[in-house]
Amino acid sequence: MTDPGKATIYDIARHAKVGIATVSRVLNGSSRVAEPTRLAVRRAVEELGWRPSRAARRLAARGAERPRLAALMPLFSATFYHAVTSPLAGGLAAAGIDLAIYDVPDREMKNRLLDRVLAERACELLMLCSMRIGPERAAQLRSLAMPTIFVDLQQDGFPSVSVDNHEGAKMQYRFLRARGCKRIAYVGGPAEAHAYRDREEGFRAVAPDAPIEIAAAMTVAEGRAAFSRLFARDKRIDGVVCVNDVPAIGVVEEARMRKRRVPQDVQVIGYDDQPLMDVFGLTTIRQPLPEFGDWSLNAIRRLAVEPTAPVASARLALSVIERTTTRPA
Amino acid sequence: MTDPGKATIYDIARHAKVGIATVSRVLNGSSRVAEPTRLAVRRAVEELGWRPSRAARRLAARGAERPRLAALMPLFSATFYHAVTSPLAGGLAAAGIDLAIYDVPDREMKNRLLDRVLAERACELLMLCSMRIGPERAAQLRSLAMPTIFVDLQQDGFPSVSVDNHEGAKMQYRFLRARGCKRIAYVGGPAEAHAYRDREEGFRAVAPDAPIEIAAAMTVAEGRAAFSRLFARDKRIDGVVCVNDVPAIGVVEEARMRKRRVPQDVQVIGYDDQPLMDVFGLTTIRQPLPEFGDWSLNAIRRLAVEPTAPVASARLALSVIERTTTRPA
DNA sequence: CTGTTAGCGCATTCAA
DNA sequence: TTGAATGCGCTAACAG
Numbered sequence: 295m296t297d298p299g300k301a302t303i304y305d306i307a308r309h310a311k312v313g314i315a316t317v318s319r320v321l322n323g324s325s326r327v328a329e330p331t332r333l334a335v336r337r338a339v340e341e342l343g344w345r346p347s348r349a350a351r352r353l354a355a356r357g358a359e360r361p362r363l364a365a366l367m368p369l370f371s372a373t374f375y376h377a378v379t380s381p382l383a384g385g386l387a388a389a390g391i392d393l394a395i396y397d398v399p400d401r402e403m404k405n406r407l408l409d410r411v412l413a414e415r416a417c418e419l420l421m422l423c424s425m426r427i428g429p430e431r432a433a434q435l436r437s438l439a440m441p442t443i444f445v446d447l448q449q450d451g452f453p454s455v456s457v458d459n460h461e462g463a464k465m466q467y468r469f470l471r472a473r474g475c476k477r478i479a480y481v482g483g484p485a486e487a488h489a490y491r492d493r494e495e496g497f498r499a500v501a502p503d504a505p506i507e508i509a510a511a512m513t514v515a516e517g518r519a520a521f522s523r524l525f526a527r528d529k530r531i532d533g534v535v536c537v538n539d540v541p542a543i544g545v546v547e548e549a550r551m552r553k554r555r556v557p558q559d560v561q562v563i564g565y566d567d568q569p570l571m572d573v574f575g576l577t578t579i580r581q582p583l584p585e586f587g588d589w590s591l592n593a594i595r596r597l598a599v600e601p602t603a604p605v606a607s608a609r610l611a612l613s614v615i616e617r618t619t620t621r622p623a
Numbered sequence: 624m625t626d627p628g629k630a631t632i633y634d635i636a637r638h639a640k641v642g643i644a645t646v647s648r649v650l651n652g653s654s655r656v657a658e659p660t661r662l663a664v665r666r667a668v669e670e671l672g673w674r675p676s677r678a679a680r681r682l683a684a685r686g687a688e689r690p691r692l693a694a695l696m697p698l699f700s701a702t703f704y705h706a707v708t709s710p711l712a713g714g715l716a717a718a719g720i721d722l723a724i725y726d727v728p729d730r731e732m733k734n735r736l737l738d739r740v741l742a743e744r745a746c747e748l749l750m751l752c753s754m755r756i757g758p759e760r761a762a763q764l765r766s767l768a769m770p771t772i773f774v775d776l777q778q779d780g781f782p783s784v785s786v787d788n789h790e791g792a793k794m795q796y797r798f799l800r801a802r803g804c805k806r807i808a809y810v811g812g813p814a815e816a817h818a819y820r821d822r823e824e825g826f827r828a829v830a831p832d833a834p835i836e837i838a839a840a841m842t843v844a845e846g847r848a849a850f851s852r853l854f855a856r857d858k859r860i861d862g863v864v865c866v867n868d869v870p871a872i873g874v875v876e877e878a879r880m881r882k883r884r885v886p887q888d889v890q891v892i893g894y895d896d897q898p899l900m901d902v903f904g905l906t907t908i909r910q911p912l913p914e915f916g917d918w919s920l921n922a923i924r925r926l927a928v929e930p931t932a933p934v935a936s937a938r939l940a941l942s943v944i945e946r947t948t949t950r951p952a
Numbered sequence: 953c954t955g956t957t958a959g960c961g962c963a964t965t966c967a968a
Numbered sequence: 969t970t971g972a973a974t975g976c977g978c979t980a981a982c983a984g
Contacts, residue, residue: 302976303977303978313956314956314979315955318979319954321978327953327954328954346747347688348681349679349681349682350960350976350979351744351977351979352978353678353959353962353979354979355743355960356980359677360743360745362677369705369708369712370709372702372705373701376698376701376704376705379698380699380704380726383698383726384698387725387736392723392745393724394721394722396712414681415680418677514899540898540899547902570843570872572843573843573876631961632963633961641971642971642972643971644963645970647963648963648969660969675962676960676962679960679963679976681962682977683975683976684963685975
């Protein structure tokens with residue numbers, strides 16, 4: 295029929311031959327309305343495909359508006375995602391702040407979403423996870439006075455909470471070295487992820503010549519495959535640094551499958567300290583993920599009250615969680 | 624000063640002794656404004672603590688509004704949460720639907736949030752995960768014509784996607800029986816969770832006299848503790864049905880710690896088939912979690928277009944994933 | 953029971 | 969460069 299979603303209560307009032315107040319009444323189920331008129335209105339609503347306008351309703355309702363946080367993040371990692379959104383969602387609800395989540399699979403989508411969200415002024419607080427922005431975008435955010443925080447990666451000129459991924463990879467390398475490894479290899483992840491790229495760079499910085507294999511999908515199976523390739527290149531590998539715990543599990547499994555004892559023959563160290571890694575006994579780098587969420591929550595609460603408040607960035611400490619895939623010191 | 628957030632551009636116009644159009648101009652950085660006036664306005668904005676009204680802006684902007692889905696769910700389980708929101712978030716973005724997520728830690732918060740969201744008409748689509756509602760709430764949703772779907776649990780009169788948790792527990796029990804278990808015990812979860820309670824009821828229905836212990840926080844450690852208690856009550860237990868994979872891991876570990884061989888002496892079956900369970904070799908019940916997300920996405924897309932569209936509920940099939948914590952048939 | 957009227961807070965012509 | 973007026977779509981008095 296008519297362009298759906300464009301009809302207003304005036305249209306349906308005319309169509310049903312009643313006043314707009316009556317329309318509003320049946321729409322809200324408030325006060326009593328004669329059955330015939332109510333039906334006429336309902337029918338008009340159906341026929342015209344009317345849809346309420348949130349904006350108009352909110353405006354007319356005179357109710358206080360809740361600030362809204364738009365959180366853009368790649369949802370590929372269940373643990374990361376949960377670790378940050380869980381404290382956030384709970385705390386924001388208590389603080390009366392709405393949370394809108396947008397999945398950002400790639401850079402193109404990041405820009406599309408950002409354009410949209412900013413153009414529509416869909417939020418008054420912005421949180422960008424695991425991504426960075428260019429200078430023009432930064433300028434835009436500033437000129438719009440949009441309070442923005444970065445999570446997982448640093449961004450010049452904006453508050454952020456992050457860890458030093460370069461340093462994390464170096465810690466992994468040094469740890470294996472200190473445990474006696476002579477031939478250390480690296481299992482990396484997809485370079486699209488800044489964090490993974492940073493880790494790989496950090497590793498490269500301390501071990502320029504070490505062999506590197508990529509586990510693109512970050513699965514256990516890919517970890518196994520990566521170790522197989524590494525092993526084919528050099529059977530004397532005695533240490534493997536992994537960009538993430540999951541492929542690290544695969545590395546351990548495959549090594550054992552090939553009769554290499556872990557940690558006697560090959561030592562393995564992961565990254566993240568995901569759930570259950572203690573049960574596996576995987577030595578790994580712990581990222582304080584819950585603190586990402588806590589910091590974000592506090593920053594957002596602060597900015598919700600005072601959008602121009604200065605917020606100090608946080609660089610969280612990494613630590614080695616020593617378990618049984620590496621030898622005791 | 625004045626009640627912050629209550630100031631309008633009229634207030635700041637008066638305060639800065641200019642017209643509201645001018646205020647609007649400096650606020651939007653549009654067209655040229657004399658530097659002195661711009662500063663005056665900026666100052667007024669600061670002093671009055673003015674905050675833009677999303678609703679008014681959207682209304683004035685005349686732009687089309689995106690429908691919004693409010694998703695209420697308990698965020699306690701990372702895997703469940705991720706499995707359903709991930710496909711949803713991606714698909715909704717593509718469909719031009721915004722996703723607002725609300726953490727629902729308990730029933731009280733559920734009602735508070737529902738009251739708020741409905742009162743504020745903060746969304747035009749509603750998704751309720753892992754929860755049910757009473758008749759009065761159902762009537763309210765219907766009278767508001769709020770399209771609502773239920774995920775994880777069935778709700779009479781509304782479309783839902785779910786599995787049969789009663790049946791799942793029975794499958795677990797029967798599976799162990801078929802593998803020769805004579806004395807089967809149950810490790811349950813917190814009764815606040817409908818799904819866990821349903822599973823426990825299902826188990827009870829087939830094994831009225833079996834011992835039951837609860838792992839309240841659903842951790843590996845609690846699984847261990849639960850088995851310890853079970854073991855103290857009856858050393859001849861030869862099968863353990865678990866409400867969830869995580870405590871199941873604890874059960875396996877503790878059993879082995881106590882020199883019970885798994886699966887020779889004690890067989891264990893979990894529930895969920897969470898990530899990495901294949902590596903652990905845990906026999907478990909698989910819930911098709913990604914399908915929860917897919918079904919939800921489709922249902923929401925449908926309802927976004929036609930709010931009154933009839934949507935068929937889905938009851939997804941459970942399956943036993945046989946691994947090495949149970950004996951071969 | 954129902955229609956008329958007046959805003960809600962802002963962006964935007966249109967004049968000045 | 970600026971201000972007054974208009975309208976966005978809806979709710980809520982206020983009359984009838």
